[in-house]
Amino acid sequence: MNTIELYKELPKTNCGDCGQKTCMAFAIAIIKGSSTLQMCPHLDINTLDRLSSSVTKLDVTESMFDKLKEETAKLDLIKAAPAVGAAIMPDGITIKCLGKDFTVRHDGSVETDGTVNLWIKILLLIYIKTGDASEPANDWVSFDRLKMGIVKIGAFKKECEIPLTGMFIKDYQSAVAAIKSLGAVEAEGQPSTAAWKLYLLPKIPVLILYWQGDEEFPSEVKVLFDSTAERYLDIESLVFLLRELTIALGEFPA
Ligand code: SF4
Structure with a gap:
């Protein structure tokens, strides 16, 4: 659960x-x-x-x-920092996730201001362990075009894209303010009514596309991933990350 x-x-x-x-x-x-x-x-x-x-x-x-x-405590976090886009601190490294700074200490503990969800801690440690030194390719693909995406497309739609669509339909201005509060910036040249680029983690950008509905088609939100996303997180973790995004946006004050 x-x-x-x-x-x-x-x-x-x-x-x-x-x-x-x-x-x-x-x-x-x-x-x-x-x-x-x-x-x-x-x-x-x-x-x-x-x-x-x-x-x-x-x-x-x-x-x-x-x-x-335990595994993280054996890593050289200072060496790992550039590969995962982290900043080096005296007591470990700092990674921005969903607009918030998390410190991963040399003993593998994870801290931030306020409470840290255990799953976020797990996700950050997986990200450090999995990530390689490559950079995002700037090649946007839908979730089902990721290597393992087809396996989790149902969960992804149900837990991420459908709730995000609901938020934009309910209160467009608040939804935009909420994603901007996490660091999203407007993206030009997309086929949708509006689009924003948002870094969920330093090597995991997403494009959030919003289509305003009309008499023929309903409003819709689609989330596109960089084609390299699975180099940094497995598909389950990507679904979890997007689910956390919808929770964070849902908690944004209207
Ligand atoms: S806020 Fe109230 S209803 Fe919700 S979990 Fe706490 S005690 Fe229960």
Whole structure:
């Protein structure tokens, strides 16, 4: 169970009784292991039972992170920094992800201002481990044209492009302000009504294309990837990264 799946099971009233400001923050805290389901007093016993067994599976996530952390501690992060577009700091390296700076320390720990989602930590360590020294090719392709994209195209549409389309239809100005807050810049010469280039990670730019609907065709958002994207992250991680993008945009104040 991931953050979104857990969030869907919560009351979504953002009452704050669990000590978190929102139900989404609570879901993230559960995944991270800093809160327990019992801290939400509004979950009935059946839901608690059902979710508890799923949350146990998240321990796998913890061990995945511990393993990656161990592997990262053996790397020379200073040498790895240029290949992944990171800045060298006295205590490790800093990588910008979804508009936010994350510090990866020499012991493999990951920190930022505020709470860090455990999956983001995992994703950053995979990115450091996988990334090579090549540069993006500036050759844009749809998700299903990535090498393994066809395998995950359903999840990608459902969890990324469809929610993004919904955000643009609901409030275009807010959606634009939200992607710009993450560092997106307008991209010229695209076939869509509007387009923005956004670096999700230093070597993983995406093009977000928006078509304004009319009587014949509905509005639509498409996300294009640089053709080299899988050199830096596997396909599952790319879906996760885009899912995190939709969460970050959804949390942007309207
Ligand atoms: S107590 Fe439950 S309903 Fe209230 S914000 Fe926390 S998770 Fe959401």
